[in-house]
Each structure stands twice: as C-alpha cells, then as structure tokens.
Amino acid sequence: MKRHIICVLSLFCSTFIFAQSEESTVKKDTTFLEEITVIARRKLSNYRQEKTLSSIDDYLEKSNKITMIKRGNYAWEPALNNMNSERLNVTIDGMQIFGACTDKMDPITSYVDVSNLQKVSVGSGQEGAENGHCVGGGLDLQLPNSKFFDSGLKTSVDFGYETNGNYKTTGLDLEYSGDKFYMNADGIYRKSDNYDAGNNSEVIYSQFEKYNISLQTGYKLSENHTLDANVIYDKATDVGYPALPMDVSLAEALITSVTHHFNSDSTLVNSLESKLYFNTITHIMDDSKRPIVPIRMDMPGWSDTYGFYSKAKIQKHKHAFSLNFNGFYNRSLAEMTMYPNDSNQPEMFMYTWPDIRTLYTGIYAKDVFVLNENKTLSASVRFGFHQNKIAEEVGLESLQIFYPELNDSKNRFLSSFSTDYTFKKEHFDYSFGLGYGERAPSVSEGYGFFLFNSFDNFDYIGNPTMKNEKALEGNVKANYHKNKLHIGIESSYFHLMDYIVGNIDNTLSPMTIGANGIKVYNALAYATIFDVYVNASYAFSKTISVNGTVGYNYGKGSNNESLASIKPFSYLAEFNYNIKRFNAALQLEGNGNQSKYSNFYGEDETPAYAVLNLNLGNELYTKHSKFLLKYGVENILDTSYSTYADWNNIPRQGRNFYLNISAVF
Numbered sequence: 001m002k003r004h005i006i007c008v009l010s011l012f013c014s015t016f017i018f019a020q021s022e023e024s025t026v027k028k029d030t031t032f033l034e035e036i037t038v039i040a041r042r043k044l045s046n047y048r049q050e051k052t053l054s055s056i057d058d059y060l061e062k063s064n065k066i067t068m069i070k071r072g073n074y075a076w077e078p079a080l081n082n083m084n085s086e087r088l089n090v091t092i093d094g095m096q097i098f099g100a101c102t103d104k105m106d107p108i109t110s111y112v113d114v115s116n117l118q119k120v121s122v123g124s125g126q127e128g129a130e131n132g133h134c135v136g137g138g139l140d141l142q143l144p145n146s147k148f149f150d151s152g153l154k155t156s157v158d159f160g161y162e163t164n165g166n167y168k169t170t171g172l173d174l175e176y177s178g179d180k181f182y183m184n185a186d187g188i189y190r191k192s193d194n195y196d197a198g199n200n201s202e203v204i205y206s207q208f209e210k211y212n213i214s215l216q217t218g219y220k221l222s223e224n225h226t227l228d229a230n231v232i233y234d235k236a237t238d239v240g241y242p243a244l245p246m247d248v249s250l251a252e253a254l255i256t257s258v259t260h261h262f263n264s265d266s267t268l269v270n271s272l273e274s275k276l277y278f279n280t281i282t283h284i285m286d287d288s289k290r291p292i293v294p295i296r297m298d299m300p301g302w303s304d305t306y307g308f309y310s311k312a313k314i315q316k317h318k319h320a321f322s323l324n325f326n327g328f329y330n331r332s333l334a335e336m337t338m339y340p341n342d343s344n345q346p347e348m349f350m351y352t353w354p355d356i357r358t359l360y361t362g363i364y365a366k367d368v369f370v371l372n373e374n375k376t377l378s379a380s381v382r383f384g385f386h387q388n389k390i391a392e393e394v395g396l397e398s399l400q401i402f403y404p405e406l407n408d409s410k411n412r413f414l415s416s417f418s419t420d421y422t423f424k425k426e427h428f429d430y431s432f433g434l435g436y437g438e439r440a441p442s443v444s445e446g447y448g449f450f451l452f453n454s455f456d457n458f459d460y461i462g463n464p465t466m467k468n469e470k471a472l473e474g475n476v477k478a479n480y481h482k483n484k485l486h487i488g489i490e491s492s493y494f495h496l497m498d499y500i501v502g503n504i505d506n507t508l509s510p511m512t513i514g515a516n517g518i519k520v521y522n523a524l525a526y527a528t529i530f531d532v533y534v535n536a537s538y539a540f541s542k543t544i545s546v547n548g549t550v551g552y553n554y555g556k557g558s559n560n561e562s563l564a565s566i567k568p569f570s571y572l573a574e575f576n577y578n579i580k581r582f583n584a585a586l587q588l589e590g591n592g593n594q595s596k597y598s599n600f601y602g603e604d605e606t607p608a609y610a611v612l613n614l615n616l617g618n619e620l621y622t623k624h625s626k627f628l629l630k631y632g633v634e635n636i637l638d639t640s641y642s643t644y645a646d647w648n649n650i651p652r653q654g655r656n657f658y659l660n661i662s663a664v665f
C-alpha cells in the first residue's frame with residue numbers, strides 16, 4: 001500500500017513539469033437513466049449544488065429520490081424509494097464493490113470522493129438493473145470519460161472551510177491532456193472535529209479524517225481503440241459514529257480498473273467497452289475511545305472483489321440496443337474477538353461473516369425503440385447466476401447450529417424485466433413503466449452471525465435458506481411546461497414478495513451484553529411501498545426563479561405493521577437569484593411529523609422540522625485563471641432537529657458558515 005502511495009505521489013510531481021495551456025470543458029454524455037450530474041466540481045451553474053467541495057453524500061442527499069441514512073457525520077448510507085443498500089445495486093462505473101463492515105459503517109459511496117467522479121446515474125426500480133440485480137433501484141458512480149482534449153496541462157486547487165466542526169478540505173488536481181495520451185492525478189483531504197447540533201450542543205464521536213487520491217490515464221491505440229487505467233486509493237481514519245457503540249480506526253479501499261474502448265460509426269457494433277477490475281477494502285472497528293463499554297471488542301472486516309464487464313451499443317434503424325455481460329467474484333470476511341473485563345476469563349472469537357465467496361455472472365439487454373417523433377417504447381431484461389459459498393469450516397459449523405441441514409454452497413438464478421413507454425409533445429411529456437426484479441439476500445442477511453444492530457438493539461442471525469426477494473413495480477411520470485412554468489409529478493409503487501426482515505426468536509439469547517434479544521432474518525409474505533413527488537418551478541425573469549417539491553411516502557408489510565425507514569411528508573422550496581458571475585439561493589427544507597413510524601421495528605416518532613439555508617456564489621476570471629467562490633450559511637436559525645433517517649435520533653448540524661474556493665490555472 002505504501003509503495004502505491006509513493007508511486008501516485010511521484011506521478012503527481014512529474015505532471016507539474018508539463019507546460020500549461022487553456023482549460024478544457026467537461027463532457028457530458030446522455031444515457032437513458034435519470035441522472036444527477038454531479039461532478040464538474042468547479043462549475044458555478046450546477047443545479048442546487050451549493051458547495052463545490054461537497055462530499056458525495058451531500059450531493060446524493062440533494063436528489064429528490066435519495067435519502068441518506070446517518071449513523072454519524074461520515075459514510076452515510078443511500079436509500080432509494082425507501083429501500084436501503086441491500087435492495088439497491090450500487091456500483092462504481094459498473095464495477096461491483098462491497099463494504100467490509102457488518103454494521104453498515106462503510107457504504108461504498110464512502111470510498112469515493114467528488115474528485116474521482118464525473119456523475120452519478122440514478123435508476124429507480126428496474127431502471128437500475130443495468131449493472132446488477134436490485135429491487136429498489138441502482139446507483140452508478142461514474143468515472144470521468146477519456147480526456148484526449150489536447151489541452152496540455154491544467155492545474156486546479158481547492159480550499160474549503162466550515163465553522164461547524166472546524167471542517168477543512170483541501171484538494172489538488174493535475175491534468176495533462178494530449179491527443180493520444182492523457183493523465184489526471186487528483187488528491188483531496190478532509191478533516192472535521194465533532195460538529196455542533198442546534199444551540200451549540202456538541203455531538204461527541206462525530207469527528208472524521210480522510211484522504212483520497214486517484215489517478216486516471218489513457219492512451220489512444222488507434223482511431224477506434226483506446227485504453228484507460230484508473231486507480232483510486234481512499235483512506236479514512238478516526239471516524240466517529242455517535243449512533244453506534246463503536247467507531248472506526250481505519251476504512252481503506254483500493255479500487256483499480258483497466259478499460260478498453262472501441263468506437264466506430266461504420267460497424268454494426270457502434271461501441272464496445274470492456275473492463276477488468278479489482279478492489280479491496282479493509283475495515284477496522286474500534287471502541288478504544290469509548291470510556292465505558294460492557295466488553296472490549298475487535299471487529300475487523302475485509303472485502304475483495306474481482307470482476308469484469310463488456311458493454312456493447314448497437315444503433316440500427318429505429319432501435320438502440322445495449323448489451324452488458326458481466327461477472328464478479330467477492331470474498332467477504334469479518335471477525336469478532338471479545339476481551340472480558342475479567343482477564344481470567346478466556347477471549348471469545350467468532351466469524352461474523354464466515355468467509356463468504358459470492359460468484360455472479362449475468363447478462364443484460366435493452367432495446368429502445370423509437371415508434372415515432374413523440375413515442376418511445378423500451379424493454380430490458382437481466383438474467384444471472386448467483387452462488388454463495390462458505391469457505392470457513394468453523395463458520396459453516398457455527399451456522400449449522402441453527403440450520404443443521406446447511407450445505408457450504410447455495411445457487412440462485414435471478415431475473416429482471418422492465419418496460420417503459422414515453423410520450424413527448426411540445427408542452428408536456430409522460431411515461432409509464434412496469435418492472436419485475438429479484439435479489440439474493442446480502443451476506444449479512446444470509447450468513448451474518450450475531451450482528452448487533454443498535455437501531456432496534458437486537459443481535460441478528462442470517463438465514464441462508466431464504467428465497468430470493470422479488471418486486472413487482474409500476475411507475476408514472478408526467479411533466480408540463482409552458483413559458484416560464486414547469487410542473488412535474490412522479491410516482492412509483494412496489495409490491496415486494498418474500499420481503500426480508502428480522503424476526504424475533506425468543507428461544508435464543510443474544511451475544512451482545514444489554515441487547516433486547518435475537519432476530520433471525522426471515523421474510524414477510526409481502527410488503528408494499530408507494531411514493532409520489534410533485535415539483536413546480538416558475539421563472540419570473542432570467543434573474544429570478546422559484547421552485548418547490550413536495551413528497552409523500554408509504555410502506556406497509558403483510559403483518560399489517562408499517563415498514564421502518566419510510567420517509568414522512570417532505571418539502572423543499574427555493575428562491576434563486578442569478579446574474580452574470582453571481583448567484584444566490586435561499587432554501588427552506590423540511591419534513592412533516594413522522595406519524596406512521598414503525599414501533600414494531602424499533603422506530604420512534606420523529607417530530608416535524610424545517611431548516612433555512614442561504615447559498616451564494618461568485619465567479620472571477622483573470623487572463624490565465626478562473627476562481628470560483630462559494631459561501632453561505634446552512635441552518636441559519638440554528639434549529640435543533642433530527643430526521644427519520646438519523647439512527648438513534650442523533651441530532652443534525654446546527655448553524656454552519658462555509659466557504660469554498662476553487663482556482664483553475
């Protein structure tokens with residue numbers, strides 16, 4: 001690892017030598033998915049992008065459909081359509097990568113930074129099945145495209161400071177772009193102390209520190225063929241989790257890939273993109289900073305993934321076909337060692353993830369058929385083979401206590417279908433879609449061994465005998481725009497079968513001292529989830545505009561209990577002022593009272609809240625450089641609040657003044 005860092009740093013330095021020239025533009029491509037264009041982090045005009053140096057988590061939270069579940073101030077877990085990470089397929093540029101924490105302290109979004117990415121594609125429901133199986137949707141964190149711009153050397157630096165938590169960010173980016181070769185090296189460092197909630201009350205164990213370096217390079221082999229390589233190294237240390245009984249002393253990821261591109265207009269296959277990749281994650285939990293714990297524990301975890309994909313695009317008459325053949329092999333291992341306070345007692349060791357090997361291979365195909373100028377019909381399928389194997393003999397024997405018939409391996413076949421119809425006219429458009437998807441239980445749901453969940457205070461045991469979870473889904477979208485007015489509505493409905501939840505088993509006693517009991521993963525016959533969002537915007541002039549969104553969500557299981565983590569009524573209203581090289585936005589954001597909370601799954605009622613934010617931005621140009629200034633106040637009124645997505649009701653940030661400066665030379 002050390003050698004790797006030195007290598008990247010020396011490349012950083014060597015790119016300094018190249019001469020500088022004018023900047024290039026960030027290219028955007030279009031896909032069929034709903035998108036959040038994230039990155040281009042030094043652009044002033046990005047919609048609702050307050051800070052140029054926002055974390056990925058901050059960016060994702062700005063999207064209507066995505067909620068970030070918080071266990072602290074770092075490594076938030078994305079949820080889409082009221083479904084969290086097990087039900088989603090989250091990838092980095094089509095690459096599968098799995099966190100190494102049994103307590104979900106490290107969603108994979110925590111292992112990348114804005115500097116690594118160009119954009120995030122969000123696919124709701126089966127729209128998200130391009131890279132893998134899911135029931136709730138897919139997020140693909142996309143790496144930048146090849147940069148054969150012939151623009152020479154470009155340097156940019158970033159500084160950020162936020163008063164709340166004394167949060168500092170520094171970034172450096174070097175890019176050399178020729179017509180046959182390019183290289184981009186980027187580093188970003190973030191450090192925050194404990195933040196303050198409203199009324200200056202400090203939230204202890206909310207600090208973090210992390211850095212991320214990435215290197216992307218490419219070579220044009222010929223007119224039609226290019227080769228790209230990408231390496232990301234991300235390391236977080238001293239990360240506090242105020243909602244959990246433990247912190248993290250190390251969360252480290254190395255993410256590597258080599259990609260070959262073929263592009264041609266004159267062949268049947270217009271583009272073929274093939275990638276080989278490898279990533280490895282190390283996650284070390286730490287309770288040494290907590291003064292009082294019932295028992296000291298060591299809980300390290302590891303996750304390694306090897307994979308490939310090959311994506312083809314074919315444009316023929318009125319059809320746009322895309323194909324994706326992919327596969328991966330993952331190894332997930334986690335251990336727990338308990339050290340009793342009485343040193344005469346023996347230590348206790350167990351595998352919480354008993355070296356689970358997951359092998360997947362599958363194929364995805366999609367056709368977009370343009371019926372006429374106004375109408376488009378699309379259909380997609382994915383089929384895959386999924387295998388889990390328990391490689392650790394001791395782990396297998398431990399699980400056989402609960403499942404005496406258990407074999408060391410389990411095969412599953414997964415399928416996904418979706419179809420979508422879109423109609424577009426000058427002033428309005430609408431679309432509706434239907435989908436069906438399946439997913440295999442996650443490693444924790446299938447094979448987890450006494451995993452403590454601090455949300456409901458139960459120890460969880462996996463269940464390898466569960467069926468695949470399945471979802472039938474319907475969605476509608478409609479937009480109307482005339483002159484300066486825009487109105488949109490978007491809604492989806494999911495009927496989930498064999499919906500995986502934890503069931504209390506009174507015959508077992510917990511391992512964790514103070515836990516309420518044991519839950520074994522099992523499935524409800526079905527569950528339903530519904531959401532609807534309405535948004536509107538109006539531009540009074542080129543300078544002044546307003547927009548607003550309201551949302552309603554609902555979720556219930558076949559046991560007649562409300563599901564957990566269902567978003568209450570939510571709203572957002574924004575007033576924007578834009579002139580050349582300056583913009584301002586005043587924002588009101590809030591949730592209604594969480595009246596349909598789920599007592600059954602350990603939730604309590606979260607009261608309504610509203611916060612007010614002010615964001616300002618300036619753009620300055622000199623002859624050879626460009627400066628971007630972003631500044632503002634978040635939670636102006638210093639409101640004390642937490643949302644339904646905050647574990648154990650940990651309060652959110654109080655008033656925060658921030659300043660981000662970016663310079664491009």
Ligand SMILES: [Cu+2]
Nearest residue numbers: 101103105285
């Ligand atoms: Cu952890």
